[in-house]
Amino acid sequence: MPESTSTRRITIDPITRLEGHGKIDIFLDDAGQVERAFFQVPELRGFEKFAQGRPAEDMPQITSRICGVCPTAHHMAATKALDNLYKVTPTPAGRKIRELVYSTFMAEDHALHFYFLGGPDFVVGPTAPAAERNVLGVIAKVGVEVGKKVIAMRRRLRELTSLAAGKAGHPVFGLPGGVAKRLTAADQVRFQTVAAEAVEFAQFTLGVFDDIVLKNSDYVNLILADFFTHRTHYMGLVDDKNQVNFYDGSLRVVSPEGAETVKFAPEKYLDYIAEHVEPWSYMKFCYLKSPGWKGFTEGAESGVYSVAPMARLNVADRMATPLAQQAYGKYIATLGKPVHHTLANHWARVIELLYAAERMQELANDPEIIDPNVRTIPTAVPTEGVGVVEAPRGTLIHHYQTDERGLITKANLIVATQNNAARIAMSVEKAAKGVLSGKQISEGLLNMVEMAFRAYDPCLGCATHSLPGSMPLEVRLRNRNGETLSTLRRP
């Protein structure tokens, strides 16, 4: 960063429930051109210290409390880390029930995201006035009946998660070696019924995406816009046929050209992934050890990679279920492969919604799902365990080390937003450079910058549940001495 005292800093700061959430700093040079832009999210502190000395078996319950958005993802990653810690393989029914619950959770989260979190940008429209870019704007666009359909679907999916996992907002069913509760024949029928509804709902949602987004050339041009495009590596879980899998498999990395560069067992993640630290941020930026950290740059020579729906579809050869595979074919035919357009995450998310629903249906129809043998009792002395799942927002890694009694001595988490941190920072800067110039900054332009990071759906801290969105957005123009030159407020 140049030391020019006349460099101006613009801060976009959604003052939400916790001050400082998701801050964007944009530095302008003398000519009013964007020089650098930074995106920062606050991180929870003290996880390692908090975990130390606790019994490893408590981790699925404790870590699910870390985040009010994806408790099931943390619960599942922690449970899988316990399998690995105690060197125990879940029974077939135990494994299938876990994946069934996980697919149910993914379907719910993706549906909610598409309509109500990404929807204000993508369904309502990027150039719509700020006053319409909210859930009410989404309802105005898709209609009250569709709104009710989304809410009803979400409720039925959550009821099933609660049925199998204890509580949707705080699952308690995962144990090393399996699950705490079997499914009955009556439970199976409920899952079959809702799964069939979910498949239909997902197909309907693809239709909505088609009508609203793909039939509108302005949207398509925006997806393809250069300032929303980065040629980076991608990472995600695949099964033994290189198909997308949310629950288990190998981590596969592909280059910006789409070639597999490495595929590894999740326990080996430290051999392939490292974290880079920048003086201006307390965030850690994950990168691939090969080719290594080369700065915030694109291309095959850079270690920057990304996770989340678009990345998962990039690393896979195909989808594991027929309808999702069909949708995937159209997506690839339209955008090529790998897809480098950040906003394509929204489309990829809908395809994954369909996959989650179909996978749910497959598992619900599996006769073994009601087998009462749902747990293998662990007997090994614990030392170290790693568990990985694909959370809705990307690869989530839990890593624990324990003493011989199973008390945690060391714990590490890598959440999706850390995997994506470098690319998100690049996206914000590129979007800012692409759309901002001169000293006039409009709502619409700022929204384009925000869209660049919202497509990743970064977790802006893990505890936002109440007042976000209720406070205005502040944009501060500052000089390098920290003096505020002017303040803009969003209504």
Added chain:
Amino acid sequence: MPARVRVLGLGNEILADDAFGILAARELAKLFPPDEVEVIESSESGLHLLDHVTNVSRLVVIDSVQTGRVAPGTILEVREQDVRAVPGAAAHGTGLFDALALARKLGFPVPTEVVILAVEAADCLTLGGPMHPAVAAALPRLIDQAKALISKP
């Protein structure tokens, strides 16, 4: 038959001052019979709160907040109509008010009165961290304030 009054304690028990709403809800649950006042604790966010804000006539929400404009421990009483930009301009920031606005738009039964009692927090990001003394000290005051809101005719 839904309760007439519901207390919704929001927060995260393991996240320093963010535990406030949960602890307050637990205290209030001891003071009223469950058929009169329904008490819910939740660590969830955004539209996940939808189920908790419908089918009740009076809703008292207890939470922590960081405005950075008042001292930690200050109790803010906010009504839905006092809040600007409802629902929020930030697409990711769907929260309580968005859940209420959405419920209303879709024709679900929503409370006629929504009051938020929020304590100004000092730290909501340290896992396992203790509550700030000023925030902890605000708990009895908040309970009194909540009792008055719950009991008024």
